[in-house]
Amino acid sequence: MRTMTLNASQLDGLIASLPLLLQTAAAQLEPLSVLVRACTLPVENEADLQGRMALIDELYSHASDVEHFAAQCAERVSDRVYEYEMKQLQVPNVTPGEALSMLMKARKIRQADLRQIATQSVISEVIHGKRSLTVEQIKALARFFRVPLETFMGQP
Numbered sequence: 001m002r003t004m005t006l007n008a009s010q011l012d013g014l015i016a017s018l019p020l021l022l023q024t025a026a027a028q029l030e031p032l033s034v035l036v037r038a039c040t041l042p043v044e045n046e047a048d049l050q051g052r053m054a055l056i057d058e059l060y061s062h063a064s065d066v067e068h069f070a071a072q073c074a075e076r077v078s079d080r081v082y083e084y085e086m087k088q089l090q091v092p093n094v095t096p097g098e099a100l101s102m103l104m105k106a107r108k109i110r111q112a113d114l115r116q117i118a119t120q121s122v123i124s125e126v127i128h129g130k131r132s133l134t135v136e137q138i139k140a141l142a143r144f145f146r147v148p149l150e151t152f153m154g155q156p
Contacts, residue, residue, distance in 0.1 A: 039076035043084035052081050096138075096152040097127045103145050117141055 006014075014021075035055075043049050056074045063071035094102070100123070103109070111123040117140040118126070118133075125131035133141070138152040145151070 035073060039073055039080070041080070043080050049081065049084060052077050056081070095129060096133055096154055097129050099151050100141065101127045103147070103151075107145070114141075114144070117144065 038052060038055055043052055056077050059070040059074035059077070062068075063074065065071065104111070104114075104127075111120040111127075114120075114123050117123075118137050122131060122137075126133055126137075133152055138149055141152050142149045
């Protein structure tokens with residue numbers, strides 16, 4: 001590796017141009033600094049949340065695929081949004097049967113539509129608090145409704 005030395009005039013030139021160099025670098029790096037903070041710092045409030053959501057959309061609009069730098073940044077920002085939403089989410093204190101009933105009504109799902117998970121009679125008994133869900137049923141229902149496992153855990 002070749003070693004470079006600086007002479008006095010080069011150092012004088014660097015020192016003379018340093019204020020402009022630092023000002024230019026700061027101006028160029030500030031947007032990157034904002035992006036890094038959005039990827040790493042927690043969401044603080046609703047206004048911050050809305051800004052992060054807009055940033056996610058903008059980042060994805062510049063990504064050609066999921067491996068693109070913009071998509072990777074959008075994923076990191078999405079992680080911060082998810083963390084914030086999980087903290088803010090007000091989960092009602094309901095039984096697994098009540099949760100199942102509410103989800104079925106909200107999504108217009110019939111008991112028969114869940115036959116891959118449990119029989120119609122089992123679903124009915126769970127809804128009416130006469131039966132508990134098995135671990136396999138909890139996992140399957142959480143996957144089916146795309147909700148956390150905890151939705152179907154607890155006391156019947």
